[in-house]
Amino acid sequence: MNEHTDAVRKDFKSEILDENISGSETYFRVKEDAAVRICDQLYHRMDCALVSIFATDRRKKEGCFRIHYLFSSENQLQNDRVQTANGFIIIQIDIAENAPHFHSVTSRVPAANWYEREIQDMFGLIPVGHPDPRRLVNFEDWPPKSYPLRKDFDIRTKPERVKGEYTYRRVEGEGVYEILVGPVHAGVIEPGHFRFSVAGEPVLNLEIRHFYTHKGVEKLFENITLDKAVFLAERISGDNSVAHVVAFCQAVEKIAGVDIPPRARYVRTILMELERLYNHLGDIAGIATDVAYAFGAAHANLLKEEILQLNEIVTGSRLLRGMNTIGGVRRDIGDKKDIISQKLSAFRNDFRELMDLLFASPSVADRIETTGRIYNDIAKGLHVVGPAARASGIDRDTRRDHPYAAYPDLKFKVPVLKAGDVNARTRVRADEVYESIGIIEQALSRLPDGDIKISVKEIHDGYALGYTEAPRGETLYWVMIENNRIERCKVRDPSFCNWLAIEYAVLDNIVPDFPIINKSLSLSYSGNDM
Amino acid sequence: MTVETEIEIMGQHLNERIKKIFGRSLHIREVDAGSCNGCEVEVNALSNPIYDIERFGLHIVASPRHADMLLVTGPVTRNMELALLKTYNATPEPKLVAAMGSCACNGGIFGNTYASGGGVDKFLPVDVYIPGCPPRPQAVIFGLMVALDKFDQKIKRMEVKA
Numbered sequence: 001m002n003e004h005t006d007a008v009r010k011d012f013k014s015e016i017l018d019e020n021i022s023g024s025e026t027y028f029r030v031k032e033d034a035a036v037r038i039c040d041q042l043y044h045r046m047d048c049a050l051v052s053i054f055a056t057d058r059r060k061k062e063g064c065f066r067i068h069y070l071f072s073s074e075n076q077l078q079n080d081r082v083q084t085a086n087g088f089i090i091i092q093i094d095i096a097e098n099a100p101h102f103h104s105v106t107s108r109v110p111a112a113n114w115y116e117r118e119i120q121d122m123f124g125l126i127p128v129g130h131p132d133p134r135r136l137v138n139f140e141d142w143p144p145k146s147y148p149l150r151k152d153f154d155i156r157t158k159p160e161r162v163k164g165e166y167t168y169r170r171v172e173g174e175g176v177y178e179i180l181v182g183p184v185h186a187g188v189i190e191p192g193h194f195r196f197s198v199a200g201e202p203v204l205n206l207e208i209r210h211f212y213t214h215k216g217v218e219k220l221f222e223n224i225t226l227d228k229a230v231f232l233a234e235r236i237s238g239d240n241s242v243a244h245v246v247a248f249c250q251a252v253e254k255i256a257g258v259d260i261p262p263r264a265r266y267v268r269t270i271l272m273e274l275e276r277l278y279n280h281l282g283d284i285a286g287i288a289t290d291v292a293y294a295f296g297a298a299h300a301n302l303l304k305e306e307i308l309q310l311n312e313i314v315t316g317s318r319l320l321r322g323m324n325t326i327g328g329v330r331r332d333i334g335d336k337k338d339i340i341s342q343k344l345s346a347f348r349n350d351f352r353e354l355m356d357l358l359f360a361s362p363s364v365a366d367r368i369e370t371t372g373r374i375y376n377d378i379a380k381g382l383h384v385v386g387p388a389a390r391a392s393g394i395d396r397d398t399r400r401d402h403p404y405a406a407y408p409d410l411k412f413k414v415p416v417l418k419a420g421d422v423n424a425r426t427r428v429r430a431d432e433v434y435e436s437i438g439i440i441e442q443a444l445s446r447l448p449d450g451d452i453k454i455s456v457k458e459i460h461d462g463y464a465l466g467y468t469e470a471p472r473g474e475t476l477y478w479v480m481i482e483n484n485r486i487e488r489c490k491v492r493d494p495s496f497c498n499w500l501a502i503e504y505a506v507l508d509n510i511v512p513d514f515p516i517i518n519k520s521l522s523l524s525y526s527g528n529d530m
Numbered sequence: 531m532t533v534e535t536e537i538e539i540m541g542q543h544l545n546e547r548i549k550k551i552f553g554r555s556l557h558i559r560e561v562d563a564g565s566c567n568g569c570e571v572e573v574n575a576l577s578n579p580i581y582d583i584e585r586f587g588l589h590i591v592a593s594p595r596h597a598d599m600l601l602v603t604g605p606v607t608r609n610m611e612l613a614l615l616k617t618y619n620a621t622p623e624p625k626l627v628a629a630m631g632s633c634a635c636n637g638g639i640f641g642n643t644y645a646s647g648g649g650v651d652k653f654l655p656v657d658v659y660i661p662g663c664p665p666r667p668q669a670v671i672f673g674l675m676v677a678l679d680k681f682d683q684k685i686k687r688m689e690v691k692a
């Protein structure tokens with residue numbers, strides 16, 4: 001039972017053209033002009049998070065484009081009563097080719113901002129009334145009327161570069177000047193452009209410009225076989241390989257209607273938590289580096305390296321690649337149980353020592369407390385996810401709210417803090433490290449016997465959603481299969497939600513604190529740009 | 531052999547060559563030309579206390595103007611092409627280019643598409659290719675050793691010309 005879907009059905013009876021339920025996903029195809037009102041209601045009245053918007057090119061089969069608004073509907077407390085809900089609500093509208101536009105919801109639901117601009121660039125559908133209709137993915141030298149995700153666009157075309165201009169927001173006033181950073185940075189990080197407007201040290205405005213690493217991933221999915229797609233999913237955001245590939249496999253497995261063996265569910269869970277461990281350690285190391293706490297940074301990097309080496313022992317890959325496949329996992333890790341538990345118990349002690357030192361250091365506290373605040377309402381409005389959201393008082397975690405793999409069988413806490421600063425984000429990660437170790441230990445001790453995969457041969461046409469909680473937060477794959485090929489694969493990396501939050505987090509902070517704020521948000525460029 | 535001894539042995543070899551060719555150290559600028567960030571995980575690992583490449587005279591610098599070598603990752607996306615060329619032009623001669631990872635070597639899984647350029651050597655002269663997805667830190671160090679030999683040849687050729 002889901003109260004949110006019931007309410008949509010009741011309130012918008014005459015607007016709904018058809019309804020389709022598959023598993024936990026409820027699809028409502030509605031009249032084009034009703035979409036804004038329904039989104040508004042779901043978001044403001046029912047408190048459902050807008051987790052993605054994407055388009056599909058259905059011109060060949062159904063004579064139109066389709067836009068999908070994806071909402072997450074979870075149990076929640078409203079007026080002292082728990083509303084029961086668990087699933088996803090997808091609102092769909094059809095767009096005719098000869099009238100390629102739709103009503104923007106961004107001014108009502110801020111989280112829609114980038115999705116609508118992405119659809120504009122990739123499909124040529126215009127979000128009418130969008131407050132910022134500039135290009136997003138395609139740069140100014142990309143020719144007009146060329147839309148990569150339309151079916152009649154050949155992936156191998158190399159459009160000519162044209163002359164064009166991109167205008168940045170300008171802040172003017174006495175003593176205000178701009179600092180331009182990137183795309184090539186001083187450290188070993190991914191490329192992106194940052195433009196600060198500052199007056200003295202404090203930041204008045206930050207504008208980010210991304211998509212330098214846009215590799216055409218979603219188009220590529222449509223042009224490769226399913227087997228190869230598994231490897232592509234591992235390479236969308238390299239350090240979140242497992243979270244991505246598991247989300248992808250889960251979507252395809254749902255379409256195929258298979259349940260993977262319990263042992264595979266447990267192995268996947270262990271891999272996902274190992275991934276969280278090395279990512280969180282890397283982030284803590286980065287923060288320690290940027291506050292010039294060199295000892296802590298070296299120690300954290302050492303602990304991260306220990307997990308990377310453990311990964312290699314367990315799976316043959318430091319980044320845990322090549323383990324997952326559609327239908328389960330490719331290799332068993334049963335004989336590695338002992339070494340994992342041994343390493344983790346030593347790791348836990350070392351980690352505790354490190355965190356005690358780090359949080360006891362006044363110079364660290366001075367740099368991270370109250371730095372880079374993201375207030376709860378901003379985080380909610382932008383749909384910030386993962387540790388960044390949980391540090392701003394948002395109690396969401398896909399592992400608990402939309403359980404998958406072995407998580408329903410295991411006990412773990414979801415740490416939530418309120419302050420929303422670098423300190424809170426660091427502490428949330430530290431707490432999550434302990435939880436991860438606990439999850440791995442439980443999973444190891446309960447590892448079920450049996451197969452590690454089932455073979456999935458024919459996959460009938462269909463679509464489904466796969467989701468995981470990556471180290472960076474909620475990761476979503478919406479996959480549509482036709483004739484055993486991928487017709488559409490929408491990937492939503494957590495960073496696509498979190499990047500805009502940095503523009504708020506830096507306000508009134510000083511420029512030298514930007515690197516710390518950036519690290520504490522742990523943002524992937526590749527996952528964002530795809 | 532443990533990772534530590536492996537690195538110790540390789541590192542000493544590397545250090546000798548660096549001393550011979552440069553007198554002191556090799557300065558490297560890393561350029562992400564659209565990687566998935568997996569390669570960056572390993573480049574960053576090179577500086578952790580286990581590998582600690584600084585002790586062998588390898589130094590990752592902040593600007594191409596201080597660099598002897600560009601270590602390029604990623605398939606060179608359409609949107610990074612210009613920035614990569616600018617970085618290359620800002621690096622003083624004689625310089626080396628190492629393509630790190632399958633993507634940089636030939637486009638890797640991202641291939642040659644509207645958005646992905648299909649490898650660094652489509653845009654720049656590449657001196658060494660370091661395959662792997664991502665290459666292990668040991669492989670990167672080995673690749674750097676190969677690159678150094680090339681550098682030696684480059685300098686000799688320049689001297690002959692002069």
Ligand code: SF4
Binds near residue numbers: 567634662663665
């Ligand atoms: S070679 Fe592999 S790890 Fe390196 S950037 Fe390419 S896909 Fe990522």
